[in-house]
Amino acid sequence: MRHYFVLALIWCVLFLGCNVEAQAGDLKVGFYKKSCPQAEQIVSKVIAQNVASNPELAAKLIRLFFHDCFVRGCDASLLIDSTANNTAEKDAGPNATVGGYEVIDAIKAAVEEACPGIVSCADIVALAARDSVSFPFDKPLWEVQTGRRDGTVSIATEARTNIPAPSFNYSTLVSSFASKSLGVQDLVVLSGAHTIGIGHCNSFSKRIFNFTGQNNANDIDPSLDLTYARFLQRTCQNLSNNVTSVPMDPTTSTTFDSHYYTNLKQHKGLFTSDAALLTNGRASNLVDKLVDDGNFLNAFKNSIKRMGAIQVLTGTAGEIRKNCRVINS
Ligand code: HEM
Ligand SMILES: *[C@@H]1O[C@H](CO)[C@@H](O)[C@H](O)[C@H]1NC(C)=O
Numbered sequence: 189m190r191h192y193f194v195l196a197l198i199w200c201v202l203f204l205g206c207n208v209e210a211q212a213g214d215l216k217v218g219f220y221k222k223s224c225p226q227a228e229q230i231v232s233k234v235i236a237q238n239v240a241s242n243p244e245l246a247a248k249l250i251r252l253f254f255h256d257c258f259v260r261g262c263d264a265s266l267l268i269d270s271t272a273n274n275t276a277e278k279d280a281g282p283n284a285t286v287g288g289y290e291v292i293d294a295i296k297a298a299v300e301e302a303c304p305g306i307v308s309c310a311d312i313v314a315l316a317a318r319d320s321v322s323f324p325f326d327k328p329l330w331e332v333q334t335g336r337r338d339g340t341v342s343i344a345t346e347a348r349t350n351i352p353a354p355s356f357n358y359s360t361l362v363s364s365f366a367s368k369s370l371g372v373q374d375l376v377v378l379s380g381a382h383t384i385g386i387g388h389c390n391s392f393s394k395r396i397f398n399f400t401g402q403n404n405a406n407d408i409d410p411s412l413d414l415t416y417a418r419f420l421q422r423t424c425q426n427l428s429n430n431v432t433s434v435p436m437d438p439t440t441s442t443t444f445d446s447h448y449y450t451n452l453k454q455h456k457g458l459f460t461s462d463a464a465l466l467t468n469g470r471a472s473n474l475v476d477k478l479v480d481d482g483n484f485l486n487a488f489k490n491s492i493k494r495m496g497a498i499q500v501l502t503g504t505a506g507e508i509r510k511n512c513r514v515i516n517s
């Protein structure tokens with residue numbers, strides 16, 4: 189008896205087989221092969237229809253996946269609407285600029301029509317992120333494991349405490365990712381998603397207008413390229429501007445490539461959290477390697493798979509939501 193316990197414990201420690209990742213192993217590629225063979229095709233079709241006319245959607249959807257996974261795991265809790273009694277994750281500050289919910293609804297409607305009650309919203313989010321980012325490449329950039337089930341809890345304050353802020357430094361970023369069983373490599377690689385999409389001025393304006401509390405046009409974060417900082421100042425105008433946005437990768441803002449790392453090395457990372465990746469030797473070495481496009485895309489495959497397995501609900505846990513915005517009654 190005791191023997192088995194010790195063996196189980198060793199298994200647990202060696203393979204992180206206990207607790208948080210206990211069910212991650214239950215995910216697999218092609219989970220719906222028998223139960224809903226058209227599922228993945230439907231997702232990619234609806235995504236193609238939407239992304240073709242709206243390339244910015246890819247950034248929205250991969251960010252949606254990240255914000256979902258970092259709060260209660262990848263369980264589509266971010267999709268749940270607030271009710272009279274509950275302020276949900278999507279209505280928390282960090283989610284203020286998350287988008288793409290309508291496209292998830294459209295996919296869910298199409299999938300429900302083909303196979304009612306089979307495909308989880310959480311899996312749709314994971315597939316939609318992959319397919320939207322991959323669309324310009326005409327081939328899937330990474331493999332998506334499926335078999336996630338949907339959570340039944342969504343609490344705004346949990347988004348505030350679990351989503352890393354753009355003001356985070358290296359050590360707070362590392363602990364944020366560690367709390368989701370992700371390492372330094374994952375942090376540096378997944379931050380590369382900032383190769384697409386936009387950031388609003390108020391996410392970085394302290395760096396260009398009020399870095400040390402002087403609140404003047406020369407109070408600029410010294411880790412920021414000065415010419416770039418001046419450009420950002422002209423674009424943003426003032427410290428409280430929350431309407432203007434800038435591309436995070438100024439040169440190739442809709443192309444999913446390794447250019448994020450090139451920018452970083454030129455001190456043009458937009459957020460403190462981006463610049464922070466150069467403040468640690470190990471992370472900075474990784475940045476050097478990831479400047480190579482092939483290295484980046486390969487590493488991204490692994491890290492996004494790990495992100496997609498955070499605290500997943502599988503088997504009979506959770507539910508398959510009928511409407512991604514509402515917990516089944
Ligand atoms: C490392 C910690 C991270 C921090 C602090 C962070 C923070 C932010 C912030 C503040 C924005 C801009 C929001 C706005 O102003 O509208 C943003 C945008 C974005 N983030 Fe992150 N992020 C992080 C990691 C990630 C990860 C892991 C992914 C995906 C794998 C990701 C994907 C994106 C994308 C694609 C956008 C652009 C969204 C759009 O264009 O609407 N981020 N992030
Ligand atoms: C809100 O809470 C009240 C009292 O606890 C309950 O009667 C009501 O059914 C709840 N409404 C919803 C929409 O959950």
Ligand SMILES: *[C@@H]1O[C@H](CO)[C@@H](O)[C@H](O)[C@H]1NC(C)=O
Nearest residue numbers: 355356357358359360361467
């Ligand atoms: C990082 O930020 C945390 C929280 O704001 C702070 O306590 C810590 O001193 C900072 N670390 C460094 C190295 O600046």
Ligand SMILES: *[C@@H]1O[C@H](CO)[C@@H](O)[C@H](O)[C@H]1NC(C)=O
Nearest residue numbers: 397398399400401402403427
């Ligand atoms: C500038 O930064 C200082 C120190 O962080 C802060 O006390 C002050 O409120 C900021 N100024 C404005 C206008 O937000």
Ligand SMILES: *[C@@H]1O[C@H](CO)[C@@H](O)[C@H](O)[C@H]1NC(C)=O
Nearest residue numbers: 424425426428429430431432
């Ligand atoms: C800051 O700049 C934005 C964009 O130009 C503008 O909408 C806003 O009114 C300005 N706010 C202040 C306080 O000047």
Ligand SMILES: *[C@@H]1O[C@H](CO)[C@@H](O)[C@H](O)[C@H]1NC(C)=O
Nearest residue numbers: 284285388390428429430431
């Ligand atoms: C921007 O800031 C203004 C003034 O502080 C606020 O009323 C408004 O709700 C904010 N808008 C967004 C999109 O956060």
Ligand SMILES: CC(=O)N[C@H]1CO[C@H](CO)[C@@H](O)[C@@H]1O
Nearest residue numbers: 278279280281283284285286
């Ligand atoms: C899309 C969405 O629901 N955004 C919400 C995020 O949270 C803010 C509050 O901080 C709401 O105002 C937004 O509506």
